[in-house]
Every structure is written in structure tokens, then in C-alpha cells.
Amino acid sequence: MVAGTVLFDLFGVLARQQAADGRQRLIRVAGVPAADFWDAYWALRPPYDRGEIDGPGYWRQLADRLGARFDERRIAALIAADVESWSAVDATMIALVEELARRGRRIGLLSNIPEELARHYENHHAWLDHFAVRAFSCRLGHAKPEPAAYHWCQRALAEPPHRILFVDDRRENVRAAEATGMRGHLFTTPDRLRAQLDRWDTAAG
Structure with missing residues (x-):
């Protein structure tokens, strides 16, 4: 049985797990310091994982936390890079x-x-x-x-x-x-x- x-x-x-080259690509696309980026990336991830916010919302929140600005084109590139890094x-x-x-x-x-x-x-x-x-x-x-x-x-x-x-x-x-x-x-x-x-x-x- x-x-x-x-x-x-x-x-x-x-x-x-997330690929090292994918992580580097995300930093390049975001154009922000790596340490600050990853602190914000993981801190904001739980609501994104639970479906409480969508991809654009997640990246806008991340930009706000870093004092940066991501336009629609950069957000689309970040979503694509993020998906690729976990693929x-x-x-x-x-x-x-x-x-x-x-x-x-x-x-x-x-x-x-x-x-x-x-x-x-x-x-x-x-x-x-x-x-x-x-x-x-x-x-x-x-x-x-x-x-x-x-x-x-x-x-x-x-x-x-x-x-x-x-x-x-x-x-x-x-x-x-x-x-x-x-x-x-x-x-x-x-x-x-x-x-x-x-x-x-x-x-x-």
C-alpha cells in the first residue's frame, strides 16, 4: 500500500534558489545599493507572496522604501528579472x-x-x-x-x-x-x- x-x-x-547572476541583474536594473535593495526586497516580500499586492505594487513599495523612483518600464524590467532569477x-x-x-x-x-x-x-x-x-x-x-x-x-x-x-x-x-x-x-x-x-x-x- x-x-x-x-x-x-x-x-x-x-x-x-534564486540564481546569483539573477540577483546581480536585479541590482543593475534597480540601480540602487545592493545592501539596501535586499533589505527592502525581503522585508516587503511576504505581502507579495500572499497576493495582497501585485508585481507593480511590490516594486513601487520597494522604490518608496529606498527613496527611489521606478517608472513603468523599469518596473516591467524588474518583474522580468525577478522571475528569471527564480526560474x-x-x-x-x-x-x-x-x-x-x-x-x-x-x-x-x-x-x-x-x-x-x-x-x-x-x-x-x-x-x-x-x-x-x-x-x-x-x-x-x-x-x-x-x-x-x-x-x-x-x-x-x-x-x-x-x-x-x-x-x-x-x-x-x-x-x-x-x-x-x-x-x-x-x-x-x-x-x-x-x-x-x-x-x-x-x-x-
Whole structure:
């Protein structure tokens, strides 16, 4: 018997973390000091990830915080550069997703992601069709590690929490999932995840 559903994080598990060259491109486009830029970028990111503001709104707020001015053309360039910086995927992990789908494993996705980036992934990655549930924070109005994000997934999957294995590269997100009754796996390597899945299936059998 298959143990249950695997609920994947996106960035740091299936997709790469923000690329260094992409980060440099963002600084060049913004034309502001790097340290100030990244302080504002991350401080303002949660409402953007939760869909409370759109891309142009996010970049206007960032400009205001820095005492800068971004016109429409620069905002469009910043959105494009931001999306590109998060666009690389891990081929080994995508192969694992496709393998699990072929084997009949039910899988889901829970990601902190703004709308512009969510649309990019939907438009460019057909492997997303394998997921029974795609929980994007920008459409839920909740982001990890908020309990509501995990509860939304439990309802959408119609699966008891103990039959969901949540896989994330951030310990605080794994612990938050476990606090809602899910099982958790702190992602480090594909091989260690495979071993975890094998142990889970053996226990279920």
C-alpha cells in the first residue's frame, strides 16, 4: 500500500534558489545599493507572496522604501528579472516527480510564490500537471509557515494529515507542517528523500 501524499515545496526542492547572476541583474536594473535593495526586497516580500499586492505594487513599495523612483518600464524590467532569477529547476528532482507520478504516487505542491512567478511556472513547466493540488501562496492568501497554508492543503487533498509527507528545505516550514499533524522531511538531497519515501512505504505496507 502506498503510504500517502507527498506535498512538495518548490524553491530549494524542485526548483533552484534564486540564481546569483539573477540577483546581480536585479541590482543593475534597480540601480540602487545592493545592501539596501535586499533589505527592502525581503522585508516587503511576504505581502507579495500572499497576493495582497501585485508585481507593480511590490516594486513601487520597494522604490518608496529606498527613496527611489521606478517608472513603468523599469518596473516591467524588474518583474522580468525577478522571475528569471527564480526560474531554474533541479532536473534530478523533476525526474523524481515524474517517476512518482508514473508509479501512482499522489503528489501536491505548496509554495510561497507571487502571481507573476506562479504564472511563469504554469506556462513553462508541464510537469506541474502531475500535482493533484498546486497551492500557491499568492492564491491562498496564506504563506508558510502560517498554519492556514497547511490546513488549506489538507482540505484540498482530502487526506488525513498523518498521510501527508511535507518536503521542504527550511526547518521552520517543516516544523510548522508537523505542528498541524503532517509528517515532515527536511530536504537536503534527492537520495535522502528517496530513502525517506522507501521507509514510509515499508511502514505502510
